[in-house]
Amino acid sequence: MEIEINIDDDVPLFTQVMEQIKQAVSAGHCLPGSALPSIRQLSSDLEINSKTVAKAYRLLERDQIIQTKGHRGTFVHPNAKANCTINLQERAVADLTRAIQTLKNVNLTDSEIRNAFALVMNGQGPKGQ
Template sequence: MHIVISNSSELPIYAQIKEQVKEQILSGELTENEALPSLRHLAKDLKISVLTTTRAYNELEGEGFITSRQGKGFFVMSSSSNLIREQLIKEVEENLNNAISAAQRVSMSDKELINLLQLLLEVDHE
């Protein structure tokens, strides 16, 4: 897990950690059931307070991105987690909307766009 803290960011440090971990989970960089660094280890690496890392992890857990296991630490939730699934669906929607806008700029018909999507799906599953 790679976290970069910026002193010039408008976000508080705990929020920077939270957003970067969330982004790494949604991108697949952090995988299902992967252990996260301990609160103390992360705090030491980032040279910040354990309270700050605790707040970031607690908020991630509250939002359904990670889970704590008694005596074992924090782990990435399963990709079947409702919240993670919902975030990924939102990303798909945004990308499809971008594709629709690009298709309209080149005057593609709906049928041409649907055919292209079907072709890409077939190629991806071969």
């Protein structure tokens, strides 16, 4: 588990942490069930804020790459290697591309699309949800 962080890189720190852990899992350097360093430990090693590591861990657990067992620590998910191939971001881009394309086809302005998007994201969607 050797992770290197470049603060000068324009890739966000939490993304770098995520990618490197994913890479280690994919390469077989981290086997399912093995323990990962604690959030505080890793943040100390990398000399970055613990909240940044916590964010990376939180997203990795959502993606089922790791498993957190409360106070007992964090471990590699049993199905981690397979789940590394799932890319939610690509899924999001694909879904949104379809939706946006249909809106552009009826000549909606980029501004209008952005505006509608903001309304939905801010919970001011249709029928005041």
